[in-house]
Amino acid sequence: MITPALPVPHERRELPASADESVTAWALAARGGDSVAVDHFVRALHRDVIRYVAHLCADPQAVDDLAQDTFLRALGSLHRFEGRSSARTWLLAIARRAVADSLRHTAVRPRPADLPDWEPAAELAQPRGLPGFEDGVALLELLASLPDERREAFVLTQMLGLPYAEAAELSHCPVGTVRSRVARARATLMTLLTEADHPAPAASPPSLAAA
Known part of the structure; x- marks a missing residue:
């Protein structure tokens, strides 16, 4: 995985x-x-x-x-x-x-059909420093699950390397809010990564005797 x-x-x-x-x-x-x-x-x-x-x-x-x-x-x-x-x-x-x-x-206009050229x-x-393209896509999928504001704060500070003060200026919010959004984004991503490493065991099928 x-x-x-x-x-x-x-x-x-x-x-x-x-x-x-x-x-x-x-x-x-x-x-x-x-x-x-x-x-x-x-x-x-x-x-x-x-x-x-x-x-x-x-x-x-x-x-x-x-x-x-x-x-x-x-x-x-x-x-x-x-x-x-x-x-x-x-x-x-x-x-x-x-x-x-x-x-x-x-x-305000009809949305065109999605085409399979998102790669x-x-x-x-893809963030620099990851082992390969698949890893980058995996991280993008995890980031997509975050609320928009937390994802933007994470991308600006952790992936683009902006200081928190500049990220706050871009996002029109206090620096403390950006720090909170980044911390929550990291916590959510770490939870998702842990779940990916340790998926829940599949439920056992009912026994014939119980049927």
Whole structure:
């Protein structure tokens, strides 16, 4: 049975502060029309955007389009970015709005039939450091069972490595609320992992004598 390991609970797993500072510097340079800085900015944050929208979006087929929409919105708004927050937090806030707009648009039109091509989106959203694709899909399935707010808090802090303060800013809630959501999400995931490792024994069939 495949049992994915949970990410180690650090406030910053993926990008050290210096890397966030570099991304923010690239965004500020890109604002001035530096095409090389634009390329660095997009490449540095593309995977984080993909993973974030994949966990927010109910339609895996829309992940790439939502990521593209996020960057188009961001590049069109760079002239308003002043570096008051990290460029990554600023960009993920744009991604959140892009997903919300997409969900509102989808709600007013018929939903197309599901197609069996969810694997690429699941693979793109797979957390780094897991043994393989199957483990990533298994963790995605576990995450899908969490309430939306807890899943978002877990993805932002434990998988994308955002500080709790920045995750709180994105989620429009106090830092303590984010910490509580992450703690509850981890507890639920650990329970599900334990249950996956130790499934309940199947009930014994009734004996013929009792029939």
